[in-house]
Amino acid sequence: MNTNTKLQNGEFLDKAELAALGEGQMAYVKPILSDEITRLFPQAPEIQPGLKLFALLSASGEPIVLTDTRDAAVANAWAHDLETVSLH
Structure with missing residues (x-):
């Protein structure tokens, strides 16, 4: 099974490269x-x-904060100049 992610330009990213995308942003x-x-x-x-709780995780999956509302998790991200994306 291929664990690399194919980009639109045909290049591939491995798991580590994919996890590093957006780190700090x-x-x-x-x-x-x-x-x-x-x-x-x-x-x-x-x-x-x-x-039911909400975790804010870095782009690489490292935990940042745990809270009881989605709004609080998003506010924490904004306070640290991070753009948020929801996972389902």
Whole structure:
């Protein structure tokens, strides 16, 4: 299975190159359940299972902030001059 991403000009990007795109410029807002928190935020305290939360992740997938509203995640990104993209 090819794990490279093909660009419109026919060139390919590997996973590392793709992850580096937008680093320091773009962040992703990802809805998650509290059950997933320890995977992204290992240092986070235990939280009631089943809560709907939002994680702000860097372009490379590194966690930035965890919040209970999408608006708060977007506001945090804007405060750090990051453009936001939603993940579903």
